[in-house]
Amino acid sequence: MTRVTRVLLQTKGKGMTVRRKINGITIPVCECKHNFDASSGCIAQVPVELLEEVVNNEGKYAPGNFDKYKAQGVLDKGRCFYCYAFTNTGNVLPRQVNEGTRRDFENYDLKVIRVGKLNEVGHPYYYKTLMDFLGLCEEFGAGLIFTTKMFPFGIEGALETTRYARNNNDIVARIAKDVGMCSGEKLAEKLKAISNVSYGVTLLYSLGWNCFEPGAVSQGFTNSWRINQALKFYKQEVNTSLTMVCDVTGSINLNEKMGSSIKQVLDAREKYGINIRLLPIRPRSREMAVKITGDTRKGLLDHTNFFSSVIPNTDVGVVNVGQRYKKRRNQELIPRFFHPDFQKLVDEGIGVCGTIGKNEYCDKCNLDDIRIVFPVKEIPEVFYEKEKKWGKKDQRKLKF
Numbered sequence: 001m002t003r004v005t006r007v008l009l010q011t012k013g014k015g016m017t018v019r020r021k022i023n024g025i026t027i028p029v030c031e032c033k034h035n036f037d038a039s040s041g042c043i044a045q046v047p048v049e050l051l052e053e054v055v056n057n058e059g060k061y062a063p064g065n066f067d068k069y070k071a072q073g074v075l076d077k078g079r080c081f082y083c084y085a086f087t088n089t090g091n092v093l094p095r096q097v098n099e100g101t102r103r104d105f106e107n108y109d110l111k112v113i114r115v116g117k118l119n120e121v122g123h124p125y126y127y128k129t130l131m132d133f134l135g136l137c138e139e140f141g142a143g144l145i146f147t148t149k150m151f152p153f154g155i156e157g158a159l160e161t162t163r164y165a166r167n168n169n170d171i172v173a174r175i176a177k178d179v180g181m182c183s184g185e186k187l188a189e190k191l192k193a194i195s196n197v198s199y200g201v202t203l204l205y206s207l208g209w210n211c212f213e214p215g216a217v218s219q220g221f222t223n224s225w226r227i228n229q230a231l232k233f234y235k236q237e238v239n240t241s242l243t244m245v246c247d248v249t250g251s252i253n254l255n256e257k258m259g260s261s262i263k264q265v266l267d268a269r270e271k272y273g274i275n276i277r278l279l280p281i282r283p284r285s286r287e288m289a290v291k292i293t294g295d296t297r298k299g300l301l302d303h304t305n306f307f308s309s310v311i312p313n314t315d316v317g318v319v320n321v322g323q324r325y326k327k328r329r330n331q332e333l334i335p336r337f338f339h340p341d342f343q344k345l346v347d348e349g350i351g352v353c354g355t356i357g358k359n360e361y362c363d364k365c366n367l368d369d370i371r372i373v374f375p376v377k378e379i380p381e382v383f384y385e386k387e388k389k390w391g392k393k394d395q396r397k398l399k400f
């Protein structure tokens with residue numbers, strides 16, 4: 001029998017690192033200080049054909065199958081290609097909200113909780129955990145930064161996945177019916193009720209590339225499906241945004257050509273007025289660089305060769321500015337500039353989260369109308385203490 005664990009609030013995250021030191025005083029910038037995940041593994045990694053097996057085996061693959069599928073490469077193929085959460089524990093069993101979780105709410109001074117730091121929480125499989133959690137948020141007046149690819153507009157949205165899923169597989173719809181998911185309107189009411197008693201609620205649908213999110217897309221949570229759900233919550237006056245993960249150094253045409261859903265996102269903004277945000281992609285490998293930016297890591301870092309070695313740039317409009325990315329910790333590449341297409345959006349007031357060139361950007365995840373830009377060099381060094389087995393504290397520096 002799989003052991004059920006309780007939901008606990010994690011305190012490490014971006015809020016620790018994205019702060020600003022001015023005149024010797026450190027002020028917080030990022031609001032992601034407390035985090036909530038509903039499971040240890042991410043359900044978005046499960047291909048639709050295996051979802052029923054996982055649900056029927058208490059959140060795990062049938063005995064022996066996890067290692068078998070892993071060896072076959074089936075599991076790596078489900079994972080979102082660019083996700084920074086690498087672990088696949090093979091266990092997506094929902095955690096439980098219990099008295100321990102309540103104690104966390106009592107003990108922490110909670111302004112906002114980020115939902116879904118390492119895993120997807122919006123999936124119907126986590127409905128009960130999520131609703132219990134939202135109940136505590138309302139009771140304790142804790143706001144939400146809810147990032148998701150899989151949060152349906154209630155049972156209606158969950159049923160819609162069948163139409164988008166591979167071979168019209170209806171497993172997500174059946175899970176939603178089994179857990180007794182309520183209507184979209186009721187979910188919207190719940191989010192607005194939390195917003196009324198807290199700093200705010202922001203519902204952020206992540207948009208990217210169907211081709212690089214195979215597990216989620218196979219289950220029916222395609223980029224089009226996500227935009228549909230976001231628009232329905234937006235219509236119900238929930239503070240909803242479409243967060244566009246993209247290569248900001250390339251043109252919109254180049255992003256589109258690489259399989260991004262960016263034009264659909266821009267269309268939704270133009271047609272319905274929904275807020276959009278930019279989250280710059282940080283290519284970690286050669287393969288990711290080539291597939292997403294149209295150039296190799298070497299090419300992206302080259303000061304002189306600004307022409308793509310993979311895609312002819314004449315028809316996609318990469319600008320002639322030399323090096324597109326620079327190296328940061330963990331071999332990540334950071335964009336050096338906004339392509340004029342994206343600069344135009346930023347000039348129009350579109351929010352950005354992340355580092356571009358020498359500046360750090362934060363739009364408070366659209367909790368507020370605030371747009372913050374400041375030099376990366378103002379971010380203070382971060383130290384964290386790791387308790388060693390023998391009791392000594394080991395102070396390490398987090399590189400930024």
Ligand code: SF4
Pocket residue numbers: 014015018029030031032352353354361362363364365366
């Ligand atoms: S936009 Fe700001 S608050 Fe939101 S994740 Fe980024 S740094 Fe944190």
